Amino acid sequence: MLSKLKILAFKDKELRSNAGEYAVQINPESYSHEHTANFARAVGNDTSGTVLKFNTHSAQDLKFDFVLDATGVVPGVKSVTKDIKSFKDIAYSYHGKIHSPNYLKIIWGGLAFKCMLSSLQIAYQLFDPSGKPLRAKLTVAFRQHQTPQDLARQADKKSADLTHSETVTAGTSLPLMTYRVYDRSDLYVHVARANDLNSLMDITPGEELRFPPSRG
Numbered sequence: 001m002l003s004k005l006k007i008l009a010f011k012d013k014e015l016r017s018n019a020g021e022y023a024v025q026i027n028p029e030s031y032s033h034e035h036t037a038n039f040a041r042a043v044g045n046d047t048s049g050t051v052l053k054f055n056t057h058s059a060q061d062l063k064f065d066f067v068l069d070a071t072g073v074v075p076g077v078k079s080v081t082k083d084i085k086s087f088k089d090i091a092y093s094y095h096g097k098i099h100s101p102n103y104l105k106i107i108w109g110g111l112a113f114k115c116m117l118s119s120l121q122i123a124y125q126l127f128d129p130s131g132k133p134l135r136a137k138l139t140v141a142f143r144q145h146q147t148p149q150d151l152a153r154q155a156d157k158k159s160a161d162l163t164h165s166e167t168v169t170a171g172t173s174l175p176l177m178t179y180r181v182y183d184r185s186d187l188y189v190h191v192a193r194a195n196d197l198n199s200l201m202d203i204t205p206g207e208e209l210r211f212p213p214s215r216g
Contacts, residue, residue: 002027003108003109004023004024004027004108005023005024005027005028005066005106005107005108006021006022006023006024006106006107006108007021007022007023007087007090007091007104007105007106007107008021008104008105008106008107009021009022009090009091009102009103009104010102010103010104010105011095011097011098011102011103012098012103013103013145013147013148014147014148014149015103015105015114015147019090019095019102020089020090021090022086022087022090022091024066025066025067025068025069025074025076025077025083026066026067026068026069026074027066027108028064028065028066029065030064031062031063031064031111032061032062032063032064033060033061033062033113034060034061034062034063035057035060036057036058036060037054037055037056037057037058038054038055038056038057038058039052039053039054039055040053040054040055059143059144059145059146060113060143060144061118061141061142061143061144062106062113062115062141062142062144063139063140063141063142064140065137065138065139065140066137066138066140067135067136067137067138068080068083068084068135068136068137068138069134069135070083070133070134070135071126071134071135080124080132080133080134080135080136081132081133084122084136084138087138088120090102090104091104091117091120091140092117092120100116101116101117102116103115103116103145104116104117104142104145106142113142113144114144114145114146114147114150115142115143115144115145116142116143116145117140117141117142118141118142118143119139119140119141120138120139120140120141121138121139121140122136122137122138122139123136123137123138123139124136125137164210164211165208165209165210165211166180166181166208166209166211167206167207167208167209168203168204168205168206168207168208168209169205170205173200173203174188174191174192174197174200174203174209175188175200177191177209177211178190178191178211181211182211182214184214187214188200190212190214191209191210191211191212194210194211194212195209195210
């Protein structure tokens, strides 16, 4: 059985309270999934080029087109106008109780994208003698939504600005672990002091070490 792209709607930012769903009549022929990285302003450059410093990832964007057809050639849609209203109720319309449109999750094959609708363009392409639309192409874009749970998991990212733990593995050393965290091995004294270590050799595999914020 052909799997249809579905848009699940939720009333809350945690995506727990279901608000309905919408399944496309005809699956998109393709979709684009955009990932963007942002970089801090370069400190300096030379004749060889510029040294980049990663800052953050922007929210991802998902874009695709899908067609509604009420000519009878493809079953599932009897009225283009009513089907567009159903889509807008799920993905576009403002809901006073949550003070925003619904939060969404797009499911298709291996795709599971948490998001909100960021843009909608409707091109009406075919009409009956009275002017009622019989076919329309919807061009849609969705901006990634991260739930509080997603953000909490990301808060554990490895950063010199955060205190976090590292597990000692066999064959490693404190200067090497320090270099992996801060990109500076000379901060091993800072780490040793934070963990009350008496010497560089005073670490054992399986031990958890604290790596506090770098002091510069």
